[in-house]
Amino acid sequence: MELNELQSQRAAKLERLRTNGIEPYPTRAQRTHTIATALAAFDQLADATVPIILTGRVVGARRIMGKIAFAHIDDGTATIQLWLSRAEVGDDWFQRFRDDLDTFDIVEVHGTLRRTKAGEASLFVTAMHLLTKTINPPPEKWAGLSDVEERHRQRYLDLIVNHDVREVFRARAAAITAMRHVLDTQGFLEVETPVLQPLYGGAAARPFTTYHNTLGQNLYLRIATELYLKRLIVGGFPGVYEIGKNFRNEGVDRSHNPEFTMMECYQAYGDYTTMMRLVEDLMRAMCQAVNGATSATYQGQSIDFGPAWHCLPMAQAISARAGIDIVAANDLASLQQAITAAGLHVEPKTTWGKQVDELFSAYVQPHLVQPTFITEYPVELSPLAKRIPDRPAFTERFEAFAVGMEIGNAFTELNDPFDQEQRFLDQGRDFAAGDEEAHQMDVDFLNALMYGMPPTGGLGMGIDRILMVLTDRPNIREVILFPHMRQREA
């Protein structure tokens, strides 16, 4: 290791401690309380001068004044002030605290709880042990660690220094726990399906590819769990869900990370309307778990997950926002003509469905701030969704939006194996025509459907994006502990 000046100073202190018989990395720690439990019982413990032992990392400045010193320690549950008196803790340890310990070192401290004259609840230290000597110095005291790249690359340091970052990830865990609770109590079984797949499917995306050496087989990292979960509905489970990572070989921006966490669930004998109710239940529960209420504030706007969501067919939404009737303009040429006639500027696309999607993304989606379901998607954008019985160009599908961002996608699942085969064949033509995200033919999945899948509702929800909304973070990297970062030069 090459050490800079500050690191070398700390390494020298470490050697001095060793020379004086102090092991800088002892094997075990002892404590009687966490800081949080000690503070909760402060009055009883202080009044009876009960000797206790706490542990934690020294955070903030050590304030050392000749024969007395103060510092704070943090054990992950709370912080507490240490109050050291030279007379009480002894010359050796007082001097060691001053000369050989540093901010960020981790210590075990023995003493009694006592309030200072300023009124701060403190541990009056009678003895101390070093638990871990640190080599790296802390960032600046006030501005702290604010460089976004450094925060993400050194998330451990970000978490030490920026306590609101810890809260984001506690919120994330609480939200996922709440999500599991809703799904478990509504009869869904949590399952795990393959990440390494011989065929990728269930979404429109380019995959990451990898290779199994001994089998000599190309494999893909999954882009969705959908096709495996539906096989399990064929297998007879009444409801299944999986919360796990998907991997999509696409661009990276503030709402896309190459690997992201998705919850997908499938409910036998349900349909897309039962999935709407489930989304409402899930979002209410997750918002409650994170914010203690069914509304959240995102970038200054209140987002309310309490009431039933707005619900609007895609054609109506586009008509209202862009003034284009996609039901009348039902082929690519007439749609593009209508767009031109309306004076709209939309990226030209190669198919009617993609053009509809583009129109929607440009003119409707940014306005979907409050929770909204957009329903009835074009069939060619939805190769796994069932058609609306009397309008076969559209599917029983919705996407869930909030703060202008897609956070969920659901449909009545296509269970007609012949229609499914035809959709795959159509997708195959798109792929041959250069659409790298077109869905692949999956013969085994068709085989499963030929054993019969009951009418089923399915839903996918992007956990990371939901957490962005619930924790008011405008960048997906703020809700992923270790977001993807470009590799640094050696």
Add this chain to the structure above:
RNA sequence: GGGCCGGUAGCUCAGUGGUAGAGCACCUGACUUUUAAUCAGAGGGUCGCGGGUUCGAUCCCCGCCCGGCUCACCA
């Protein structure tokens, strides 16, 4: 991939065609109720990397690397 902005001490940032700056941190000393402790003093730099212009480049020019925002892609 395009556009805009940025990369200077451990951290947060200023700055200039002529020996590199501040605050915090760190180091030395003083100090028995601090909590942005205070006071006195000292040290610390590949100015992202490579090339060019110049007597001289951290500064100007070109290329590259990395990051942020944004557009495109991506539901």
